[in-house]
Amino acid sequence: MLGNRVRVQILRYLAEAGPSLRAAIEHATELSAPTLGYHLSALEDLGAISGNIPIGEKRGRPAPLHGTHHPCQELSKGT
Numbered sequence: 001m002l003g004n005r006v007r008v009q010i011l012r013y014l015a016e017a018g019p020s021l022r023a024a025i026e027h028a029t030e031l032s033a034p035t036l037g038y039h040l041s042a043l044e045d046l047g048a049i050s051g052n053i054p055i056g057e058k059r060g061r062p063a064p065l066h067g068t069h070h071p072c073q074e075l076s077k078g079t
Contacts, residue, residue, distance in 0.1 A: 006031065006039050011048060011067050019064035 006029075013028050014020060020028075026036050043049045049067050 004039070006035070007043055007048075010036075010039055010043060014049065014067040019066040021064055 009029050010025060013025060017024070017028070022036065022040065025031075025040075026033060029036065031039070040049065044051070051064065051066075
């Protein structure tokens, strides 16, 4: 998982910026929407990121994505 430079870039961004909307990640990483979506799905499937929709919010609204504890903690330390 972390051998992929795009996924490392996404995790590093989330570690530094904190929970972020998909549009902010797309802008910061300069990835196309389809490429970003592909990698976000893979990271979510691996449990490296998750998105939370607040209770009572509609499903169509953007949800901030955030890294899970371990991968992002390591990246923020520069390891």
